[in-house]
Amino acid sequence: MSFKLLIDEIDNNIHKILDDLSVSDILFSVEPAKPGFGDVSSNVSFLLGKHFKKNPKEIADMLSEKYNQLQSTLVSNVESHPSGYLNFFANWEKLNQLILSESNLDYYGSVDLGKNSIIVVEHTSVNPNKALHIGHIRNIVLGDTISRILKKANYKVNVLNYVDDSGLQVADIIVGFRHLGFAQDPPNEKKFDHYCGDDIYVKTTEKYEQDPSLENIRKNILKELEDGTSEIAQFADKITRRVLENQIETCWNLGVYYDCLNFESQIIRSGLWNQIFEKLKEMNLIEFENNGKNIGCWVIRGENNDEDKVLVRSNGTATYIAKDIPYAAWKLGLVNDPFNYEKYDKLQPDNHILWQTTLVPNNNFKQNFIGEKVITVIDSRQDRLQKIITTIMSKFKSKQDVYIHLGYESVTLSADTAKTLGLNTDGKQAQMSGRKGLYVNADSVYDLLKNKTTDEIRRRHPEMSDFEIKQIAHHISVGTLRYEMIKQDLDKMITFDLTKSLSLDGDTAPYIQYAFARASRIIEKSTRIPSIDIDFSLLNDQFEINLIKTIGLFDMHVMDAAKNLSPKVIARYCHDLAVSFNSFYEHVKVIDLGNEKLENSRLCIVNSFKLTLEKALELLGITAPDKM
């Protein structure tokens, strides 16, 4: 609680006044004010004006008069604005102290939305037959950021990555390895996932057009993958594990970690589908078609104008969507867990244990990764299928909102970037396609960013060691990439442009990180240890107050972001913090003032800013270096 204390006080007092007027059931707002309108505003006069059929301004006059007679701790004055708004001015000497003290605590910004309940977040979920491209990164960064925010909102979060290791895309590269003569090891120490995606997958897909007999081979391989016993299946398993390892390296490099890897092949072989199939039949959620175009199939009826969806083909096999249902049910703990768990071969860089499912019996302690609620991060092209799963899950659980599909628009390539990949689009943006080789790999974007930032740092700091430069360049590159992926709303398409993505000015992570580095530098140079044992009355300059106010808004933004599953709220908050600080920095001197008390007071703000920004950036998975 911080700025929220002021808002709560005002909210309570307005309620008291309304009680005196014998008015209830008015849902007025009490919000941080726009610049120039005090510190907090309320629209209560408009709503009350409606109630009493009076001019809002008259009501505001009456309310401000009544309010000023009340006991206030944190409000110094209330004004009625000619527009009808009620504007509150804070007692900053007191609020300064509250906010600055609070911001020094470890849990600053934490809110209790989750009440320590368990929630599953599934993201990434990429076919292990290629390297991660920039489109996958949006999913991964979104999922990771949401997980971090939910943890801050007091949820226990289980992060899952569903590895689709038995689909058609995997079959494709196996065709390449086994029938088109691709060597098992990549040339020139190329990363294995890049080799599989850039070379084998693309070229194998091209060959299908020239040689239709390959289609049959592919079909057979797909079947063997699902059975899982043949030599081919074992070979495929080796290949997909190797690709997966590379993909996970990319994720780890971006600061993304998981709790458990789930393998589609194991879900299929576990027999979970049969349990679910019976349950669907019992609950009359699916129907057997005796005639029509889907004769002989089990279907789920389409809602409003949607077509019926086939779950079980007339030959008795389950379709893609059907396979997703048992997994969704597993995540919610609606089926008996058929899995055992073992540790992933490598330790995650954050030292957090990564588990993976296995069907092989072992003596390990049984892990538990299910949740009372599930969030599945998948792009919005799957809205329709996800809606079917959402409906089924709420019926299984007899509860709404237990399964949440967090959809987002996909990442496309700008016309210029498509051109550099050999596709002329007449100035239009282009959908990425793994099949056609039309994508930008995440690793390459990272490398380009790192080269650029390394040059920049070297230019600014000729004295720095290569090791230090590389470390800083890493944080800036990861920050830049992550920030670009979440700063806009989920329903907005991201048009990725290689050149523009390398921009480090303006509304970017480096801008924010730079503000942090400036703060670090002030504290370092002052040679004093920041403390909250200061004279708060000295902090009354508009730039100081504005910065403290922004620091005080942290928890409210965390709440907003968690409630609405909207990570961009935190991105914008970090940017706001940096803007407030940069403005402060340009106008207010901190060290060498010849006034020890004032210097201590200002140093306290700088330190609070630094601590708060660090926590907020952590929610975005971004690290701010002390120098850059």
Add this chain to the structure above:
RNA sequence: GGGCUGGUAGCUCAGCUUGGAUAGAGUGCUGGACUUCUAAUCCAGUGGUCAAGGGAUCGAAGCCCUUCCGGCCCGCCA
């Protein structure tokens, strides 16, 4: 054809969930600020029929309806 979704400054986007003040950022362009705590910065200027039309409201970028334009989805593929 049906469904979902977007349209706000030259460009990229906030604001819309919960209607109310002067519609905000970044970028671009123009000009200014580094012997000073790092100029990856700051300050100022420029730039808007909030896609169009209608409706309900004292009041609409926001709510309802219609239309236009863009994107995506609609297989016994995954």
